[in-house]
Amino acid sequence: MTAFASYGLAPASLVFLVVAAFVAGVVDSIAGGGGLITLPVLLATGLPPHVALATNKGQATFGVVSSFTSFWRRDGLDRDRIPVALLSAAAGSFAGALLVLAVRPGTLKPIVMGLLLLAAIIVALPRRMRPRVRDWKNPKVVLAVFAFALGSYDGFFGPGTGSLLIVGFTMLFGDTLTRASGNAKTVNLASNIGGLALFAWRGTVVWTIVLPMAAASAAGAFFGARLAIRRGDRFVGVVVLCVVLAVVAKLGSDFVAR
Numbered sequence: 001m002t003a004f005a006s007y008g009l010a011p012a013s014l015v016f017l018v019v020a021a022f023v024a025g026v027v028d029s030i031a032g033g034g035g036l037i038t039l040p041v042l043l044a045t046g047l048p049p050h051v052a053l054a055t056n057k058g059q060a061t062f063g064v065v066s067s068f069t070s071f072w073r074r075d076g077l078d079r080d081r082i083p084v085a086l087l088s089a090a091a092g093s094f095a096g097a098l099l100v101l102a103v104r105p106g107t108l109k110p111i112v113m114g115l116l117l118l119a120a121i122i123v124a125l126p127r128r129m130r131p132r133v134r135d136w137k138n139p140k141v142v143l144a145v146f147a148f149a150l151g152s153y154d155g156f157f158g159p160g161t162g163s164l165l166i167v168g169f170t171m172l173f174g175d176t177l178t179r180a181s182g183n184a185k186t187v188n189l190a191s192n193i194g195g196l197a198l199f200a201w202r203g204t205v206v207w208t209i210v211l212p213m214a215a216a217s218a219a220g221a222f223f224g225a226r227l228a229i230r231r232g233d234r235f236v237g238v239v240v241l242c243v244v245l246a247v248v249a250k251l252g253s254d255f256v257a258r
Helices: 013-031 035-044 049-073 079-099 105-124 139-156 161-173 177-202 207-231 233-257
Strands: none
Touching (some): 013 035, 013 049, 013 161, 013 177, 013 207, 013 233, 035 049, 035 207, 035 233, 049 177, 079 139, 079 177, 105 161, 105 233, 139 161, 139 177, 161 233, 177 207, 177 233, 207 233
């Protein structure tokens, strides 16, 4: 394991990382997109990109566990979907991680930007006007395919996964935004654990940074999940819309700068 000081980071930097992790935990538990906050901060400390990505995945995993637990305890997700979603997303995450070796993730940026803009439009619409597919003959098969696809995307590339999951659960299964936010945590949980396992096996996770950030992320996620359940669909919709537009702006600026 790599020591915190071995990368030349000042101990004071940890304060900023912890604060960023808490804020990211709140945002991520509601709408996804917490990595937009933590990853740039980790990179700003001077960590190599592959180490920053692995460390970010490590701290984010604890936040997802916290938000998943909060939604579970408050009956904010559909428990009968969990086994299918977990297994499918885990398999997808592993497949996506393997695909990274063959295809450059950057090639996905224009496609993802288009999907996220579509997601933003759907979230902005009144609920009665949102497209929705009804009466699946085999809803668990649809869930398995959906979870595998988004798990693969998260393992392969990642930005906007949480927001796409929320919109997907809304469109495919008719969930409210608050319910969809809870159900999305099952897929997030599986894909994050799968990604963390891979990074840990390769030895690129800086645990001395992960652990304090993870505590802050978990606290933020706990607070954010309770806030989402208490405030309801309108609040979740606003946060999802803001996160989606932020992800689109970030991907767009990266694409133009390339």
